[in-house]
Amino acid sequence: MLFKTITKSNFKKFVNNIIKENQTIGPVETDRNAKGEPIYQFEEISNFNEMAIDYTITYSSVKNFFLPFKENLSTFHFKDGTWNQKIEYTIHPRVIIGLRPYDINGLLKLDKVLMKGKFPYPYYVARRKNTFIIGIDNAPPKGCFAQSLGTDVALHGFDIFLTDIGNKYFMEINSSKAFNLLKNIKTNEVTDKDQKKYIEKKKQIESLYKNEVDVTGLPSLMDIEFESDVWKKWGDKCLSCGSCAMVCPTCYCYTVKENIDVSLNLASKERILYSCNLIDFAEVAGGHNFRPSAMSRLKYRYYHQYRGFVESYDEPKCVGCNRCGNACPTNIYPVAVIHDLRMENA
Ligand code: SF4
Numbered sequence: 001m002l003f004k005t006i007t008k009s010n011f012k013k014f015v016n017n018i019i020k021e022n023q024t025i026g027p028v029e030t031d032r033n034a035k036g037e038p039i040y041q042f043e044e045i046s047n048f049n050e051m052a053i054d055y056t057i058t059y060s061s062v063k064n065f066f067l068p069f070k071e072n073l074s075t076f077h078f079k080d081g082t083w084n085q086k087i088e089y090t091i092h093p094r095v096i097i098g099l100r101p102y103d104i105n106g107l108l109k110l111d112k113v114l115m116k117g118k119f120p121y122p123y124y125v126a127r128r129k130n131t132f133i134i135g136i137d138n139a140p141p142k143g144c145f146a147q148s149l150g151t152d153v154a155l156h157g158f159d160i161f162l163t164d165i166g167n168k169y170f171m172e173i174n175s176s177k178a179f180n181l182l183k184n185i186k187t188n189e190v191t192d193k194d195q196k197k198y199i200e201k202k203k204q205i206e207s208l209y210k211n212e213v214d215v216t217g218l219p220s221l222m223d224i225e226f227e228s229d230v231w232k233k234w235g236d237k238c239l240s241c242g243s244c245a246m247v248c249p250t251c252y253c254y255t256v257k258e259n260i261d262v263s264l265n266l267a268s269k270e271r272i273l274y275s276c277n278l279i280d281f282a283e284v285a286g287g288h289n290f291r292p293s294a295m296s297r298l299k300y301r302y303y304h305q306y307r308g309f310v311e312s313y314d315e316p317k318c319v320g321c322n323r324c325g326n327a328c329p330t331n332i333y334p335v336a337v338i339h340d341l342r343m344e345n346a
């Protein structure tokens with residue numbers, strides 16, 4: 001890792017140069033909510049000024065640029081008495097700017113399953129390898145409990161990471177690609193004063209985390225509380241809309257849909273992001289549903305986040321962004337559910 005500083009005006013030039021050559025995505029204010037607060041989303045940009053670089057949190061996570069809601073896996077043509085399969089996808093190099101540490105950590109968790117697991121998902125791998133990531137630190141958004149999960153700091157998983165230290169950024173350079181790109185723009189060596197400001201800024205961000213959840217021994221607690229009334233309490237509120245999983249940076253469950261043309265000569269296979277909260281998620285051929293109640297589906301979503309993933313990867317799947325809580329129409333959010341489980345056990 002290399003450390004440099006870059007003035008804000010030079011960073012702007014750097015980004016505008018990148019935009020000329022690459023598809024570039026950044027946080028953009030797209031709307032206002034009922035309270036008049038801005039709603040942000042990651043979107044393609046054509047100029048630095050379109051970005052809301054000091055945004056709080058995007059409504060959806062950046063996941064959808066790696067796992068689109070819907071994508072074609074293959075197409076089949078029936079010709080000369082046999083089926084011919086065609087698989088094609090084009091991935092262009094691109095840059096995503098402004099990821100917060102918890103979103104970078106979210107991508108690292110997806111990597112474990114979709115890139116480094118037993119069965120890598122080639123579409124994801126291709127997108128991940130062709131994406132240049134520029135992270136930027138900021139104060140935690142309301143409801144965020146990333147600090148409790150250790151995802152408030154990003155140690156890797158990015159090409160460049162910036163921390164605002166006044167009129168310039170302290171810059172962590174983490175790839176040769178980043179090093180080469182930065183050769184075209186003026187950067188400076190880190191001074192003692194910059195270092196001091198950087199440490200102060202990091203401490204300030206750290207102190208702004210107000211939301212906490214105690215995850216000590218959570219997998220065992222969840223085993224003990226498998227039949228707890230807590231699941232009924234929150235399950236009864238759940239509308240099974242699936243919004244929580246759609247906005248979550250680490251939910252990757254999907255379904256596969258097969259389409260057959262009426263001519264019977266053409267067919268396709270589509271991969272569609274799905275949510276374990278949806279009513280038919282665990283329905284199998286013959287109509288049997290292994291998770292018929294909203295309570296059981298909600299419970300298993302939490303078990304995947306805080307128990308199952310820990311068993312496989314020694315860490316929870318959740319990064320504590322609280323997007324699920326923000327998107328939930330009935331105000332179901334992890335801090336409250338986990339707090340209830342702890343109370344039940346106390
Ligand atoms: S479960 Fe909720 S808080 Fe955790 S990563 Fe997903 S959206 Fe964020």
Ligand code: SF4
Pocket residue numbers: 237238239240241242243244245277298324327328329330331332
């Ligand atoms: S967003 Fe809320 S209501 Fe909708 S499925 Fe998730 S927990 Fe249930």
